[in-house]
Amino acid sequence: MADQGGSQHGIARTSRVRTDEQKKRDLERIARYRELEDQVRARAAEGDYSPAVFQLTSRLLRLNPEYYTIWNVRRRCLISGSFSRLSAGSSCSTACSTSSRTATTAPSSTSCSSSSSATTPPAPGPPTAGKSGTTAEPTPAAADPPEATESEPSEAETRDLATLQAELVFTIPLLLESPKCYWIWSYRLWLLQQAIARLRAPLARTVWEEELGLATKMLGKDRRNFHAWGYRRHVVARLESPSLRGGSMVEAEFAYTDRMIMSDLSNFSAWHSRSRLIPRLLAERGADEAARRAFLDKELQQIREALNVGPEDQSLWYYHQFLILNLVYPNKHPAMTPGFTLQDRVAYLRREIEEIKELLEDYADIQLIYEGLFEYTLYLCQLEGKKPKASERTDLVAWLGKLKQLDPMRRGRWADLEREHDLTEGGSDV
Amino acid sequence: MELLSDTLWDVVICGTGLQQSLLALALSRSGKKILHIDPNAFYGGGEAAFSLQDAESWVTRVSMGSGGLFASPSITKHEGVVGLSSSRAYSLALAPQLIHARSALLSQLVSSRAYRQVEFLAAGPSYIFKPSQDSQQPTLVRIPSTREEVFSTTDVSSKAKRLLMKFLKFVLEYEASPQLETWQPHADAPLTGFLQQEFNMDAELQTYIVTLTLSLDGNIRTKDGLAVIRRHLSSMGVYGPGFAAIYPKWGGLSEITQISCRAGAVGGAVYMLGTGIKETEIVDNEVKVQLTSGDTVKARMLVRASESVTRQTGISKLVAVISSPLSSMFQPIVEGAPRPAVAVIAFPAGSLFTAAGTGPGCPVYLSAHSSDTGECPVGQSVLYLTTLSTPDAKAILGRALESFIQATSQGEACQVLYQLQYEQRAGPDGFEVDGPVFTLGAPSPSLSFDDSTLSPVREAWKQVMGQAAVYPEYMVFDDREVVLDDDEAYDRW
Numbered sequence: 001m002a003d004q005g006g007s008q009h010g011i012a013r014t015s016r017v018r019t020d021e022q023k024k025r026d027l028e029r030i031a032r033y034r035e036l037e038d039q040v041r042a043r044a045a046e047g048d049y050s051p052a053v054f055q056l057t058s059r060l061l062r063l064n065p066e067y068y069t070i071w072n073v074r075r076r077c078l079i080s081g082s083f084s085r086l087s088a089g090s091s092c093s094t095a096c097s098t099s100s101r102t103a104t105t106a107p108s109s110t111s112c113s114s115s116s117s118a119t120t121p122p123a124p125g126p127p128t129a130g131k132s133g134t135t136a137e138p139t140p141a142a143a144d145p146p147e148a149t150e151s152e153p154s155e156a157e158t159r160d161l162a163t164l165q166a167e168l169v170f171t172i173p174l175l176l177e178s179p180k181c182y183w184i185w186s187y188r189l190w191l192l193q194q195a196i197a198r199l200r201a202p203l204a205r206t207v208w209e210e211e212l213g214l215a216t217k218m219l220g221k222d223r224r225n226f227h228a229w230g231y232r233r234h235v236v237a238r239l240e241s242p243s244l245r246g247g248s249m250v251e252a253e254f255a256y257t258d259r260m261i262m263s264d265l266s267n268f269s270a271w272h273s274r275s276r277l278i279p280r281l282l283a284e285r286g287a288d289e290a291a292r293r294a295f296l297d298k299e300l301q302q303i304r305e306a307l308n309v310g311p312e313d314q315s316l317w318y319y320h321q322f323l324i325l326n327l328v329y330p331n332k333h334p335a336m337t338p339g340f341t342l343q344d345r346v347a348y349l350r351r352e353i354e355e356i357k358e359l360l361e362d363y364a365d366i367q368l369i370y371e372g373l374f375e376y377t378l379y380l381c382q383l384e385g386k387k388p389k390a391s392e393r394t395d396l397v398a399w400l401g402k403l404k405q406l407d408p409m410r411r412g413r414w415a416d417l418e419r420e421h422d423l424t425e426g427g428s429d430v
Numbered sequence: 431m432e433l434l435s436d437t438l439w440d441v442v443i444c445g446t447g448l449q450q451s452l453l454a455l456a457l458s459r460s461g462k463k464i465l466h467i468d469p470n471a472f473y474g475g476g477e478a479a480f481s482l483q484d485a486e487s488w489v490t491r492v493s494m495g496s497g498g499l500f501a502s503p504s505i506t507k508h509e510g511v512v513g514l515s516s517s518r519a520y521s522l523a524l525a526p527q528l529i530h531a532r533s534a535l536l537s538q539l540v541s542s543r544a545y546r547q548v549e550f551l552a553a554g555p556s557y558i559f560k561p562s563q564d565s566q567q568p569t570l571v572r573i574p575s576t577r578e579e580v581f582s583t584t585d586v587s588s589k590a591k592r593l594l595m596k597f598l599k600f601v602l603e604y605e606a607s608p609q610l611e612t613w614q615p616h617a618d619a620p621l622t623g624f625l626q627q628e629f630n631m632d633a634e635l636q637t638y639i640v641t642l643t644l645s646l647d648g649n650i651r652t653k654d655g656l657a658v659i660r661r662h663l664s665s666m667g668v669y670g671p672g673f674a675a676i677y678p679k680w681g682g683l684s685e686i687t688q689i690s691c692r693a694g695a696v697g698g699a700v701y702m703l704g705t706g707i708k709e710t711e712i713v714d715n716e717v718k719v720q721l722t723s724g725d726t727v728k729a730r731m732l733v734r735a736s737e738s739v740t741r742q743t744g745i746s747k748l749v750a751v752i753s754s755p756l757s758s759m760f761q762p763i764v765e766g767a768p769r770p771a772v773a774v775i776a777f778p779a780g781s782l783f784t785a786a787g788t789g790p791g792c793p794v795y796l797s798a799h800s801s802d803t804g805e806c807p808v809g810q811s812v813l814y815l816t817t818l819s820t821p822d823a824k825a826i827l828g829r830a831l832e833s834f835i836q837a838t839s840q841g842e843a844c845q846v847l848y849q850l851q852y853e854q855r856a857g858p859d860g861f862e863v864d865g866p867v868f869t870l871g872a873p874s875p876s877l878s879f880d881d882s883t884l885s886p887v888r889e890a891w892k893q894v895m896g897q898a899a900v901y902p903e904y905m906v907f908d909d910r911e912v913v914l915d916d917d918e919a920y921d922r923w
Contacts, residue, residue, distance in 0.1 A: 217766075262581075262764060263671055263672070263764035263765045263766065264671075265578055265581055306581055310581075310595075
């Protein structure tokens, strides 16, 4: 039996030879599954979102967490059941929508921040008896989240918090089994939004802080999962937002990238996150020019140390290049080099080139080193507004020669570079 | 009731040391009639773990001459020192060996399902002891063995880091060309020479690398050194970030002997502790064994450990309990890593000197165990020091212990509560077969479990099973208990 190969969300498909006994068992399972599914769909179609249906969704989702319709049924059950009633007058829009959407890592939805619109605060009375009709748009028309005017959380909030936490816990075993199932993550995000909508900021915050813990754990298991990094950024952004009475978490997040890099240098996402945090970090530190220069020095030294042990690693070269771009294009990247004169920039760039040349002592055949040297030497000429000197031209030709030798598949590209910068052997130049 | 002597046993196994116990595990599903005896009153033989009281009994026995390879034991309890807990709070291991993730022992424990009964802990970083210089305190320096560790160490120059990286990359592919051609001419020469010639490494860098091999004489051959380092590198991260080896809780290899004998018993083997062999006689390719219990049994095969001692240098050991938890040694190495329970510190040749001014020509290794291993109460640690046997060995080990405490105490008073010292002499390698009598050699005393210890077990198994031996099924079993089924999800509300 040919193996179909491939995988669904990282879980490999295997073809198994089944005995008759196994086939019979599988048929029984299929029958039970279908029965369950029919029940849920039939009752939902009638508008039955009672606790019994809720329990059925638990069973069905354990068997098949990818069945997004059932997640929606579950949401409706919660809204018409366990969750306390919220009054109309929404200041939350699409953020709370339950229309099926993929768990985007950077949702464009607006945060449910307390708006200044005059809305009546929710009357936390008991939920109306009976089921809510299907006409109820499952948008928990959130008014302003309850302000902490009273010291004790209201009964409704306590109940909602318990419900939310129970639901979050429900998803955990499902996540462990299917860590890349978008619908589970989408449901979690919906629950987290509910926390903002229904709970006062400090309570909602605890829920989101736990989520950050979960994101950290996920990244601990798979440091290079860029979905997880995006999710983390989303959670951090929320925690920083006014709706959760947040402050800046830039320092903590920067320290986090430090730790991630320490455990695995080759991590595009961690270096990328780091580069994104730097402008805000320096702004918050109130760094003056001297402090910014010192910061740049430290970053350069660190990335050079990293390149010293991992010159074949592209993620490191990308970060180094980012730092170089700060030198070469200060308009686009003003954070670290304000107040640098042209001489300063040239000096820094020269030093970097010399340091990288030292790597060639022991790493004679690493392509990325030659590419780096080539690119940076051209940047140097660009900064100085001159064409390459004779010695520089010799270097460029030699490095290009090495690149042609190390990567013959890209000879077209090397040929282009050669022409573009007038580096053909024996070409005339001053 | 059937008497022992009524049965023709398929095999009588004498001793419950690691190899004999693994044999019992290997045979636990075979349906063979197995009688497994041990002259000691405890399981584990030369790999046992002791409470303080057990240790004292053991010392008495060994002093009286029935210690096999062990000799010259002594215990020093520090009088008037408060802090030593009750006897049963300790489980001092005779074989506190680390097991590298890629070790064949682990794959056998997994395939035989025996792993489920052992709790494994992360065995963490390696350190080198740097003696005090210019009135500075002695320090412990991490030995970097991954790219990230080389990156973060401040103890090594940039140039040296590049050499280290080149070497580490070389080792990972050392069996392929062109690496193979580079080292083969040096195969039987010392690794240090190879490192100097091919990688231009200075003495300090050479020391790092040789220490990674945990070589007892510091003079390991190139081909052995490369194999050991490659195993270390490829074991890195297998069971979690930041560590390459694991350690069984509750006394190291002793725990493996316990679960293996348990598996043997579940499989029907008969166990008799406190029973040894008085005499054996080979009759018609069967062996008649007279037991110290008075019974005489007949068996198709007898498996026992060798009693002989070779002239090879043995090792000298010191087990010390100290009153510090050594928290700084047992921090998780990287983000997300488990807390290590074992740390290894090497004292390279020349870094230690006794009061008399003599220094060892060979390294001392100190394996520090936190209370997470179950070997001592919380707030204390157990230190296992090993060096080759020399006339100075005892003094050198004492010096190493002192220097270690000096380097790690960080101002807190740390007392040595208890010391157990002994010599472990060298036994023969491999195994010997004389008709129905199979004699196991001594297991390798190396600090990290040596897979060569496993081959004689397999040979013994082959002989017991005879025609019925199906080699791919060696140590491959299904779980006895029914494991949680998918169906549960279908029935559960």
